[in-house]
Amino acid sequence: MDQDPAGAPGYDAAVVDLLGVLAYGELTAFIRMAGDCDLAPTLALKTRMGHLATVDFQHYEQLLEHMRERGIDPDAAMAPFVAPFSAFHERTRPRGWLEGLVKAYVGDGIAKDFYKEMSALVDEETRAVMSAALEDAGQADFVVEIVRDTIRSDAAAAGRLALWGRRLLGEALSQAQVVAVERDAMSALLVGGGLDLGEVGRMFSRLTENHQRRMTRMGLDA
Amino acid sequence: MDQDPAGAPGYDAAVVDLLGVLAYGELTAFIRMAGDCDLAPTLALKTRMGHLATVDFQHYEQLLEHMRERGIDPDAAMAPFVAPFSAFHERTRPRGWLEGLVKAYVGDGIAKDFYKEMSALVDEETRAVMSAALEDAGQADFVVEIVRDTIRSDAAAAGRLALWGRRLLGEALSQAQVVAVERDAMSALLVGGGLDLGEVGRMFSRLTENHQRRMTRMGLDA
Numbered sequence: 001m002d003q004d005p006a007g008a009p010g011y012d013a014a015v016v017d018l019l020g021v022l023a024y025g026e027l028t029a030f031i032r033m034a035g036d037c038d039l040a041p042t043l044a045l046k047t048r049m050g051h052l053a054t055v056d057f058q059h060y061e062q063l064l065e066h067m068r069e070r071g072i073d074p075d076a077a078m079a080p081f082v083a084p085f086s087a088f089h090e091r092t093r094p095r096g097w098l099e100g101l102v103k104a105y106v107g108d109g110i111a112k113d114f115y116k117e118m119s120a121l122v123d124e125e126t127r128a129v130m131s132a133a134l135e136d137a138g139q140a141d142f143v144v145e146i147v148r149d150t151i152r153s154d155a156a157a158a159g160r161l162a163l164w165g166r167r168l169l170g171e172a173l174s175q176a177q178v179v180a181v182e183r184d185a186m187s188a189l190l191v192g193g194g195l196d197l198g199e200v201g202r203m204f205s206r207l208t209e210n211h212q213r214r215m216t217r218m219g220l221d222a
Numbered sequence: 223m224d225q226d227p228a229g230a231p232g233y234d235a236a237v238v239d240l241l242g243v244l245a246y247g248e249l250t251a252f253i254r255m256a257g258d259c260d261l262a263p264t265l266a267l268k269t270r271m272g273h274l275a276t277v278d279f280q281h282y283e284q285l286l287e288h289m290r291e292r293g294i295d296p297d298a299a300m301a302p303f304v305a306p307f308s309a310f311h312e313r314t315r316p317r318g319w320l321e322g323l324v325k326a327y328v329g330d331g332i333a334k335d336f337y338k339e340m341s342a343l344v345d346e347e348t349r350a351v352m353s354a355a356l357e358d359a360g361q362a363d364f365v366v367e368i369v370r371d372t373i374r375s376d377a378a379a380a381g382r383l384a385l386w387g388r389r390l391l392g393e394a395l396s397q398a399q400v401v402a403v404e405r406d407a408m409s410a411l412l413v414g415g416g417l418d419l420g421e422v423g424r425m426f427s428r429l430t431e432n433h434q435r436r437m438t439r440m441g442l443d444a
Contacts (some may be wrong), residue, residue, distance in 0.1 A: 027259075030272060034256030037249075043297045043304075046287065050252060054276045064269065075265045 013185035015126055019067050020077030021186070025111050027051070028077075028085045036100035043120050045097075051059055052104060055182065059133040066129040080183060083146075084175040091171050096159065098150060099164055102218070105143040106168045109214045113207050120187050147171035147218040162221040169211050173204055189202060235407035240340055242299030243354060243408070245402065248282035248334050249300075250307045251275075251326075256271040260324035267319075270364050274326060275342045281355040302405060307396040313393050320372060320379065321386055324440070327365040328390045329344050335429050343411050369440040378420055384443040391433050393428055 033053035038048040067074045075215035094100035112134055119130040151158035178188045180200045190199050255275035262268040289296045314320035334356055373380035380440040402409045402422045412421050434444035 027265075027272065030276075031256055031259045034253055037253045041250075044252075045250060049285075051250065052280050053256065053284070054252075054279045057272050057276045061269075061273070078265055082413065086261065160298075200379055 010185040010188055014078045014189040015068075015122060016072050017080070017183045018074065018122065018189070019126070019129075020074070020079075021081045021116065021183075022111075022130065023060055023063040023074060024065070024078040024081040024085055026056045026063065028089060029111070030057040030060060032089060032107075033100075033104050036094065036097070036104065038099050039048055039094070039097040039111065041097060045146075049101075049104070052140060059135075062129065070125075077220035078122075081179065084179050088171050088175045097160055098147065100145050100159060100191070101146060102161055102164055102220075103168055105140050105147075105218070106165055106211065106214060107172070109141050110165055110169070110172050110207055110211060111221055113210045118189070144218050147220070151204075151219050154197060159222060162215070163220075163221055165215045165218075165222070169208065173207070176204070232407040232410055236411040237344060237386075238289075238294050238299045239302070239405045239408035240344065240411070241285055241348070241351075242296070242301075243295060243303045243405075244333075244337065244352065245282055245285040245301040246300040246307055248278045248285065248355065249310060251329060251333070252279040252282060254311060254322075255326050258319070258326065259383070261316070261319040261322050263319060267368075270341065271323075271326070274330075274362060281357075284354055285351065292347075303401065306401050310397045312395050313392055320369065320383060323365050323368060324383055324386055324442075325390055327369075327440070328387055328433065328436060329394070330362050330431055331432060332391070333385050335432045339425055339428070340354065340411070347382050365439050369442070373441055380442060384437065387433075387437045387440075387442055387444070391430065395429070398426070 030053050033049055033056065037046045037049045037053070040049050064074045067077060092094070092103060112170050115130055115134050117126045119134070122130070151161065170193065177200075187196075187200055190196070190203060214221040232413045251332075252275050255271055255278065259275070285357050287298045289299060312326060316325050339354055341349045341356070343351070367385065371399045373383065381399050402419070409418075409422055412418070412425060437444035
């Protein structure tokens with residue numbers, strides 16, 4: 001029990017931030033993906049995209065419920081993340097269905113990697129609610145198939161989407177950097193106390209490597 | 223059993239249409255309402271709106287599943303309704319959060335009234351799946367409260383929203399008229415065989431009366 005992270009100074013503030021950023025991320029992903037249903041070329045694809053969106057909304061509601069049970073005000077917890085997420089989404093508006101798809105897959109992947117990194121550092125109860133939100137029945141896998149199919153017959157799309165993937169990662173890390181500096185309790189959690197931008201940077205490297213693996217899986221240059 | 227509607231000529235085609243229009247209506251309502259989350263002024267309201275949207279998507283998925291079980295191709299069943307729904311949504315783009323709210327409430331109400339009208343005319347199995355999609359834990363009631371609060375302090379909004387409500391009903395009935403004429407098997411279901419525009423018109427009158435009741439409930443002139 002002496003290893004219980006819950007004992008560390010600033011721990012409670014870090015958990016509030018963590019739950020806030022996860023919840024707000026799910027909410028904005030839901031809104032974006034539901035909007036991207038409009039871009040989907042077939043009803044079957046609208047359905048897949050809509051399903052992904054509602055799964056994110058369910059995770060969002062689970063996170064809210066958990067915050068309330070824990071006496072955390074969800075609005076206050078999410079507030080610091082409204083600006084960085086809206087900056088990210090403003091700068092990465094998909095110009096078509098394929099860009100929306102790749103964004104959903106890449107964004108979902110980065111979010112899940114971040115969940116995994118952080119869930120090793122929190123108490124059991126928080127970890128349980130994070131794992132539930134992490135649950136993934138491979139719903140996003142259809143994206144890989146569609147992107148691979150498209151670029152087989154369209155080399156220009158492959159180049160454009162590879163660039164798009166790099167831009168998505170760049171914008172995500174740039175907003176994450178802002179968050180890391182401003183929310184030092186959450187960043188401190190990564191290193192067991194005190195803000196260490198070196199450790200934050202190493203986490204970013206791991207997120208980048210996983211991102212590159214996902215790009216390769218879609219058949220795109222990372 | 224001689225009263226079983228399933229025996230009537232054209233019955234199967236009518237049920238395919240009915241399930242198709244219900245399912246596609248839920249899908250487009252989901253996409254619109256999720257998009258309107260962006261317009262909501264607070265996180266709490268984004269959450270309410272998002273919840274309404276995902277409930278509609280769950281109904282949509284239930285209807286798809288039922289169609290597949292019954293050997294109906296959902297894409298083919300929904301196809302005839304893509305154009306009328308997109309005409310309706312094109313012509314009724316909310317110019318702000320309040321218009322989006324009123325549209326969600328009015329649209330949901332009209333759809334539910336239509337469900338109720340039609341569910342009296344179908345076989346038990348179809349009725350069961352329609353009832354599940356009708357289920358309503360009063361999620362849209364928060365709309366009434368918000369609209370009443372707003373117009374108490376803003377008489378101009380009351381006038382504008384009353385006009386907006388009339389426009390929504392007009393556009394909905396105009397698209398429904400197109401559907402009634404083009405999908406005569408579904409219309410025939412209303413009168414037990416043969417297209418009877420008089421009976422369709424009487425149903426429209428009932429839908430209009432219920433709409434007016436909902437407008438009054440929001441404190442708006444119908």
